Amino acid sequence: MTKPYVFITRKLPDTAIASLTKYAEVKMWPYEDVPVEREFLLSEAKKADAMITMLSDRVDREVMQAGTSLKVVANLAVGFDNIDIASATENGIAVCNTPDVLTDTTADLTFALLLAAARRVVEAAEFVKAGEWKSWSPLLLAGTDVHHKTIGIVGMGKIGQAVAKRAAGFDMNILYHNRSRNEQAEKELGAIYCTFAELLQKSDFVVCLTPLTSETRHLFNRSAFQMMKQSAIFVNAARGAVVDEEALYEALVNGDIAGAGLDVFTREPIDASHPLLKLKNVVALPHIGSASVETRLKMMELCCENVIAVLNGDTPKTLVNKEWMLKKRNV
Template sequence: MTGKPKLWVTRRLSDATLERAARDYDAVINFDDGLSSDDDLVAMSAQVDAIIPCHSERFTAEIAKKLDPRLKIIANHSVGVDHCDLPALKARGIVVTNTPDVLSDATAEIAMLLMLGSARHAAEGDHLVRSGNWDFWSPSFMVGKQVTGARLGIVGMGRVGQAFARKARGFDMDIHYYNRTRLPPHQEHGATYHASVESLLEKADFLSLHCPATPQTTGLMNAERLALLPAGAVLVNTARGALVDESALLAAIESGHIAAAGLDCFVTEPGGNPSFSAHRNIFMLPHIGSATVRTRDAMGFRALDNVDAFFSGRTPKDLL
């Protein structure tokens, strides 16, 4: 290859990331920040050597078949890669990477915000004051669920799950977790391991989801599993919307079995689930778990590090 490799950045990433991309590559940058269609992905694959996409671009098996041989690497600006059909892309000889490690604390912060906010009626309270309708107070007014000392269940004790557990220990929470493999004792820090999700759910006054979306975890929190949670439990999801059966969650909220939910991700994104809006005990954010300046810079630089390594003849650090 002569000259700089041509790189397509599909969304408007952080300023520092875009400056570096423009400096080191023949960069095509989507400053308008609009979504790319399937046809765009196919057409651009014939014009560039590398793509830095976000979770919003979906590289399905069908799309993978149509990608031009010129495209050599997809360096995702995300940890999750459920938007990429990895076997299909590998079959086309396309390298795929992600950005682990750098967004764990930012996402864990949002999980903590959602847990506290949903437990203590943040959405309802904010609406009441903001609308000018706060005209009453009593000891029984907006009584919520206390986080300090409560039992916390974590599904998925990877980087984000562990970061969330560290923060939850500051609230003296009794931490329980399920993971595909048990952590070594020095990483558990006293947390109780459960060999099954079902065993964990029975102990979880608060449940926080931190596992990837896979065929095995899609619909993980269905009606049967939600029913295993203690009455009055709170559900938090900052991982992927596909983990939760949204109809089942609505039914559990409406019955009162689930006291509240804090959600940063939804089955349909952008947009979310309009049916959730009728329930002030569902505290919602628009998938902003990693949205801090420091983390966005780190994610963009990690993606570029992987592209740099590939075109330097080295194995990218985050090769999938």
């Protein structure tokens, strides 16, 4: 009996996909740091029973329609805004993601970004390495305290709640804004629900963890930044397009806010000439929210488990398009 064919759009460690290679014929794009070429992706989609994709891959209607044998796309990310979900469902293709396994790791990075921006950690490290540290002075690279300040979390999902838990350890006041109330966060962490405008006006640190949707695109625009405290620091560990980057740059330059910590950008990888990267009060990271060895391996393994489940006719652990199940039952 012929094994199913699986294409993976980046080179992953053999140990992480061991369960999959026992079950299927697996082909990987041979590069770890170079995105799969579009034409190559389309040609593989025509042959594949399943694909494991990266957040940087555009898995649109053209890919879905090319994949006449395609049964599942497992995205190595919790987000899936790179995938045409409606087209996948229409073509009977399951879409899976990797939530939960990266929650604490992403929360760690988010809070590290907040601390780095507040205490000017990156700027201070570069100051020492450049040989500029000549003497001690009372306000040398003085930042702002984090403890006992107010954090405003926009997007109180699992990662938002994990960030709130870390903020509680710093005796911070926790505000949040979400599509719906998170009673668990309110009860366990003392988080207070408020409107988006109230959160912006009251928070010393505004942390964006909301998914990218048509409603949240450019949620953080010129008006939003002007509502924030001039001493506030903005942190984005969600998706770049939730922020109007031109408006953020203007807010930082004009002193509408004090600083920013960014792990995501509208276009990734961000060009080194981008204006935001020229500002000393910006800490910029290359989208490494979930990038610990342990967590990335767990994400890869979860992708493999989801692929094997679908190809075996079972329900995957982390199905995104629930409508696929209904369509499957009606076939």
